[in-house]
Amino acid sequence: MTEPGTLYGLGVGPGDPELITLKALRLLRACPVVAYPAPEDGASLARKIAAPHLPGGQTEIVIRMPLDAGRFPIDAVYDDAARAVAGHLAAGRDVAALCEGDPFFYGSFMYLFGRLAADHRVEVVPGVSSLLACPAALGAPLAARDDTLIVLPATLAEATLERRLDGIDAAAIIKVGRHLEKVRRVLDRLGLGKSARYIEHATMAEQRIAPLAEAGHRAPYFSMILVHSRGDAWR
């Protein structure tokens, strides 16, 4: 009987191909099959990050999902992908699922994991998340000492955002996209707008940093707003 393969959830980092770990790189090169999410049309960011490291000759499973189609992925797409991955595992082939940032930090790997972890060997290799890449790119610490840090998807309702942000030490608002104006209103009301930092496509060629007031009206999906009650006083 064939020894079943392992599904590796590989964090490939936030964008710069040099921010992949040695472990993810080793497994990425060793797996005969790679799977990755992609928009309905166009190129996969996870594959783009991994591209300089791919040895060639691997079987590729492209999981096509409209990024803005709805709040949560369509079940059928992940059912199909999980079936394809399971087929390779059953045949004894290891599969590397490429994940932007970290697989378990708001990643779409969750949808494969939820379908396959009960019946297959799954190992996750953590990666550098945008949560850490954005502060590094901005030159602004994320949290320190006894700080409370909160991570909030900008998709939440305005009142929820305001309630969660009130009285915090540090916050990262992710998935900004078309919710930029809403987030700006909330931060301005809380007196946090001036010190908030906006960044999109951190560590990529298209990286852009701006004061929140100048960030425009709509952000890309891969953007973040960082807030700290201490502002710039880090000594």
Place this chain on the structure above:
Amino acid sequence: MTEPGTLYGLGVGPGDPELITLKALRLLRACPVVAYPAPEDGASLARKIAAPHLPGGQTEIVIRMPLDAGRFPIDAVYDDAARAVAGHLAAGRDVAALCEGDPFFYGSFMYLFGRLAADHRVEVVPGVSSLLACPAALGAPLAARDDTLIVLPATLAEATLERRLDGIDAAAIIKVGRHLEKVRRVLDRLGLGKSARYIEHATMAEQRIAPLAEAGHRAPYFSMILVHSRGDAWR
């Protein structure tokens, strides 16, 4: 005139030397001077993580600080360290400051950064934080979809912890140490104790995972408790 050097804050990852990034590895090897925190007696964890990668022949600055001496580091120790680093930078030598996990995520790099960033070239290379390594080691996603995630140092007062944890989707409680019993009381009162996951020394040889109820009475400093309101339902 000598071109001044750059201070690199390098995230070396959570413990497994293979979880360093290609970028941190390249800079680690290229810098003539490395600086790292260490306990008052004994070995530095950051140096231990980096050790397999060190080329040898580098000047080393050891920043000795009692881990449990007080809540915040003693200013004088970091004043001295910053002076030593500044001396090398002025002489044109790049300095790599080694940081467990990520430099800007509750890291002691903050204390060098606060003293040196205004007058020197400083670049931060993000790393894999324990916040991401612990979920990977546990095989338990950290946060997904519209989850609110909160990171709380266990050093906070019991009432503050309880207030912050009430109604959350996902939480990571860091710096558990001697605060384990307090955190357990709070989580039990909130009905979150049963699904909470405890882990210490993630990705290291000494890694230990236990249900929170069996975690004992005192944890090491490098330990974490992860909570998710969804428990194990990740599909």
